[in-house]
Amino acid sequence: MLRKKIDRSIREKVVEAHASGLPMRKIAMEFGVSLSSVSRIVNEKGQRDKITNKEKTERQKKILQLERKVAELEKKIFEAASKKRSWWK
Known part of the structure; x- marks a missing residue:
């Protein structure tokens, strides 16, 4: 099965977004690509x-x-319980 070619500019934006700490799920939603694509792009770049x-x-x-x-x-x-016990004695 052929997959849709992801633009180089989108790939760069995905890597930048991940490097800035944005979660992969949010990156996927923001750029309209699948979570597995985001993961693959990030892994390819070593980020x-x-x-x-x-x-x-x-x-x-x-x-x-x-x-x-x-x-x-x-x-x-523990301290409160021991105070309570000593009070009852």
Whole structure:
């Protein structure tokens, strides 16, 4: 099955949009190409690995922040429960 030829200018815009951090789904909708085409174009240009590594570190930072927050809340719950138990004794 033949696929529609994607213009060079659109390819360049797709790569630029991805490099700026725009999600592939939004890029596909914005330029009227399929998600798989966006993925293929980005992979051909080698941009995906650079962005993926950046996203992983950002995700890891967010996870660490959430883990700290959970630990802090668990500590507060434990302290409140122990105060309540000591009050009843």
